[in-house]
Amino acid sequence: MRRAFASKGVLVDLVRLTDVLSLALSSLFAFSVYNIAVLHEAESWPVATGATLIGILLSLNIFGFFKVYDFARLRDLRYQWLRTATAWTMTLVMLIVLVFLTKTALLISRGWLLIWWSSSLGGLLVARVITKHMIEVWQESGSLRRDVAIVGATDHAARVIAWLRDEMGSEVSLVGVFDDRGARAPSEVAGVPVLGTTDDLLAFARENSVEQVIIALPTAAETRVMQTIGKLRQLPSDIDLSLDLAGSALMATASRKNIGSLPLLHIIDRPLNEWQTVWKALEDKVVASLALIAFSPPMLVIAALIALETPGPVIFRQRRHGFNGRPITVYKFRTMHCGQSDPSGGKQTVKGDPRVTRVGRYLRAMSLDELPQFINVLQGRLSVVGPRPHVPTMMAADHLYHEAVDQYALRHRVKPGITGWAQINGLRGETDTIEKATSRVEFDLHYIDNWSLWLDFKIIVLTVLRGFRDPNAY
Secondary structure (H helix, E strand, O other): OOOOOOOHHHHHHHHHHHHHHHHHHHHHHHHHHHHHHHOOOOOOHHHHHHHHHHHHHHHHHHHHHOOOOOHHHOOOHHHHHHHHHHHHHHHHHHHHHHHHHOOOHHHOOHHHHHHHHHHHHHHHHHHHHHHHHHHHHHHHHOOOOEEEEEEOOOHHHHHHHHHHHHHHHHHEEEEEEEOOOHHHOOOEEOOEEEEEOHHHHHHHHHHOOOOEEEEOOOHHHHHHHHHHHHHHOOOOOEEEEEHHHOOOHHHHOOEEEEEOOEEEEEEEOOOOOOHHHHHHHHHHHHHHHHHHHHHHHHHHHHHHHHHHHOOOOOEEEEEEEOHHHOEEEEEEEOOEOOOOOOOOOOOOOOOOOOOEOHHHHHHHHOOHHHOOHHHHHHHOOOEEEOOOOOOOOOEEOOEEHHHHOOOHHHHHHOOOEEEOHHHHOOOOOOOOOHHHHHHHHHHHHHHHHOOOHHHHHHHHHHHHHHHOOOOOOO
């Protein structure tokens, strides 16, 4: 079972957001208690609002200066209480000085400032206690542990492993070492088992969590390193190179990064990182939920028409490639005569295909047979937008798709989707030539490399405008 990796960057940003909300609500509370309930005046709310916004902006900078948002210190309550109280007090002092210099002191109530300071401080400290508890829960469950694979059963790999253990401790889980020397490789490196070759790593990553791969090969193995990087590009993982290859030509193209104080060359990013993963998941849940609500009446009508025309199940289930090449079950409305469909997908549908029913032909032309896949999105198997999921036996001309197109496996680095960049650009239907297959993959990879919420929105809108009638969909 794949364990979800919780991004530390996202968690720190959530703490910042919690602080902003706490400061804003505390300001509102202070204004309600003092200005309205005690002084019986509300006319100064524009000034109080402006002071609150300035105070929040100051606090974010001062909190950062005091390293309040250092993830490693979020569990240290003594550190957090002292730093947060000091930083928030300094923020109010700077705000008071700013008010004095701008000669607006008479417009701001000292009582409101005092209540805001004390109530905000209480809220900030309570948030630290909750944050500490949540981090401990996530660490206990393993959600904050980054699963790392090492490529290269070398002495340098042993040093990298020791470095990671000493500096990162429980924040990193070393899942295994992989080396293409096969039987010549040792059975373990620094206590971490050697689990096979890089091909075995690709298979391992389909069943297990691998957030990062560190290549720890010797300086003289630059050709081997380049071959390894080319093979591992299909993984939806960060790919990093140990700086033992400091003299490599890769130095000119790769960026430096650190895990603790371990220096690395960063070669390949995961397709979606940090907040991108959050926004993509939120987009999927919202759009799929709204689509199912909106389309539920026509879906019931479609189901009835299918059942009335031909006997058999209304929903057709088919195994396809999912995220990272894992097999998933995809739902569609049945569009073929029962018993004549091809669950393996080896035989593509062609124009005038006699297996397709009358209702099915209309559903395919209008793309309405895809509507049940919004259920797959809510299940987490698909995204609304992404490369279309293919069956393992998908053909390009007379060749298997994954053998005909070199970069085919790279499209599995993100979840497949109901619609995609290739589909809205007219690349649908039969792939009867290698050129068509290659072009479709190129469009899929363009989408992955240039992902944004705006691009997804554009694809969804164009799908609605173009996708309901497509001459290539039969």
